[in-house]
Amino acid sequence: MARLHDELVLLPAETRIQNRDGLHELVSGFVQLQASVRELSLHKEGDRVVGGFGRPQMSVARSILRSQVDPRVEDLRLISRRLTAWPISVENLLLRLLSEVRDEVDSCVIALGRPRYVGAGKRIPEARSRLRVVQEVMGEVQRLIEAAADDFSGADLTRVDPAMSDLAWLQWDAATQWPRGWEERIRRMSLEHAPGQFVVQPVDADDRADWLADV
Structure with missing residues (x-):
């Protein structure tokens, strides 16, 4: 293990x-x-x-x-x-x-x-x-x-194309590195579920709204 x-x-x-x-x-x-x-x-x-x-x-x-x-x-x-x-x-x-x-x-x-x-x-x-x-x-x-x-806290995602990737429910933090120009966009797509910790939201998050509220 x-x-x-x-x-x-x-x-x-x-x-x-x-x-x-x-x-x-x-x-x-x-x-x-x-x-x-x-x-x-x-x-x-x-x-x-x-x-x-x-x-x-x-x-x-x-x-x-x-x-x-x-x-x-x-x-x-x-x-x-x-x-x-x-x-x-x-x-x-x-x-x-x-x-x-x-x-x-x-x-x-x-x-x-x-x-x-x-x-x-x-x-x-x-x-x-x-x-x-x-x-x-x-x-x-x-x-x-x-x-x-799902947990990409502190990960280097600079070689990932967010436009071509399914990032729904991906977890990240302030140390996560995004491609240039994507930092603010990803932040707008995310909810902060704990201080400094975020979860990227899908287009329709209604089915998991309770999960986020309980985190």
């Missing part, structure tokens, strides 16, 4: 700008994958129903794995490979992370589907705990990628 953070931080601003749509797709994919893993972690041993599930059954867990987790992992792999001018080191880190997540979820699914026998009562809570760890890891990756897509 630390290495992925370091790799993303070191990416040139123009590379991140170029891939903002893909990065946002990755964020959305990790949110959906996290939700599917959470659904698996709601399995409870015993008869009490939690999250729509009662006693763990292999068929139910496998169904979630095959219909939700697997397709979402594959979608994330495809998005990672579509990013342009993207360092192979970052792509490999993401692909390896997805493989590790898939293997860990598969292992937990097997534990959740254990029939009742000595030790099953211990394995099932352990599997649910491991799934919660997977959720936390994915949440952290989501935040790192979101920052790579």
